[in-house]
Amino acid sequence: MDSEREPVRVVIVDDEQLVRMALRLVIDGEPDLTVVAEAADGNAAIAVVDEQRPDVVLMDVRMPGRDGLSTTRELLTRRPAPRVLMLTTFDSDDLVLGALRAGALGFVLKDTQPPRILDAVRTVADGNPVLSPAATARVIAAATGPQSAHARHSSREAARKELSTLTERERETARAIADGLGNPEIARRLRISVATVKAHTSSLFAKLAVENRVQIALLVRDAEE
Incomplete structure (x- = not known):
């Protein structure tokens, strides 16, 4: 520091x-x-x-x-x-x-x-x-523990609805965040600049009303269950 x-x-x-x-x-x-x-x-x-x-x-x-x-x-x-x-x-x-x-x-x-x-x-x-x-x-x-089928379905549908507001690039960025990648790694995966990754991430925070990358990762996981 x-x-x-x-x-x-x-x-x-x-x-x-x-x-x-x-x-x-x-x-x-x-x-x-x-x-x-x-x-x-x-x-x-x-x-x-x-x-x-x-x-x-x-x-x-x-x-x-x-x-x-x-x-x-x-x-x-x-x-x-x-x-x-x-x-x-x-x-x-x-x-x-x-x-x-x-x-x-x-x-x-x-x-x-x-x-x-x-x-x-x-x-x-x-x-x-x-x-x-x-x-x-x-x-x-x-x-990933046991959960009722109804609760799992509700969580999945709610997460998918939130992610549906994203552009394709924003969804790809969210997926990379869920995979635990940092900005440089995301830039390499998506073949874009780090500045563009940061812009997509800022957009994710705004559109999904989240405070940090952990929440984005949890939302992606819920949508894929």
Whole structure:
């Protein structure tokens, strides 16, 4: 990260004080990151985010009262919206997948080593998704697990309807994003410039009313089920 940039402003949301303290010590030890506030539940998180306008919210998935999923949905209606990185033990996969659909950019396990948590915060701050290997496996399992035929059909039809508004090139770009390709790789696949890829991606965000590439990938997967 450029040393001349302002430090990334982080809010920590977790109902366990010891977790918040440990994360603050780790994050505040970095010159390019700073914790501007903490919150112990979802409602408090909304209040401090509105006050502090952080770049990144490190959000616990499960909390008493308002959980991380509901809070994430609310925070991502803000303009500009903070980037949300979820903290989880993966004891509730439905919340994990729901938060990705809501716009969270990634997940880290609570027992992740500090350097990897710091890397995840920086990655999310730059607008890029991040999932640990364990998180990826669980998300895939949640996304492809058993589901009623009616629910699967409804999700597929809704996704196809949204994707039908796209041009052919935008659909190709969405497919490449779902395949996990970055802008340079998409440009090579489609034989277009990186600038054109960025233009298509911006159009996808607007037409599909999404906040990030993870949501695009989930929408493509739903349409293809």
